[in-house]
Amino acid sequence: MITPSLDDLIELGAVQDAQGLQGQIKVRPHSADPVALLSSKELWLSLIPRRSAAIAVSHEQASLKLYKVKQAKMHSGTVLIALDGIIDRDQAEALKGARILVSRDVFPKVESDSYYWVDLIGCKAVNLQGESLGEVIDINDNGAHGVIALGDLETKTVKQLVPFVKEAVKSVDLPNKLITLDWQADW
Structure with a gap:
């Protein structure tokens, strides 16, 4: 099997600890509703640090290893996963701290009015007056709601942080990669 590039994989969580004596891992998911993580039949683990604008991680630096998932279930806000080949505590x-990555094309299908946050990255954001606010660079959850970082996708320069709430987000048009916001350019 060919090891994919990090650009082809989506990070869904990180191994927090071992669980029990049978080799299960406790994963801290990056989503409050980790449906993609729970439904994955295989996943990639990497012990390299998170990507950032300052550090470019090359394919050669990526120590990715593919694992088959035997079982995955929610447990107290974490996801417990049993991996093929991991049989003891x-x-x-030894996997503690590993990043959990999966290919975007294995995510479960969503309803027509739903989407995954990762699909918003690269979308152009405009306000109700038609002014460009930049492109979506990143999306994070601050505990209360999502926050989208807008700016220049190529340089990863963030110009604004906008709450991803219904009062601010008026429409998301994924086919045209366009998000309309009730937000001003100078806020």
Whole structure:
């Protein structure tokens, strides 16, 4: 099997700890509703640090390893995962800190009016007056709601942070990669 590029994979969480004696791992998901993580039949683990604008991680630096998922379930805000080949606590503990990545094309299908946040990255954002606010660079959850970072996607320069709430987000048009916001350019 060919190891994919990090650009082809989506990070869904990180291994927080081992769980029990049978080799299960406890994963801290990046989403409050980790449907893609729970439904994945296989996933990639990487022990490299998170990507940032300052550090470019090359394919050669990526120590990715593919695992088949035997079982995945929610447990107290984390996801417990049993991986093929990880059979005891010591093996599971060795994975602590690993990033969990999956290919975007294995995500479950969503309803027509729903989308994954990762699909918003690269969308152009405009306000109700038609002014360009930049492109979506990143989306994070601050605990209360999502926050989209707008700016220049090529340089990763953030110009604005906008709450991703219904009062601010008026429409999302994924086919045209366009988000309309009730937001001013100088806010």
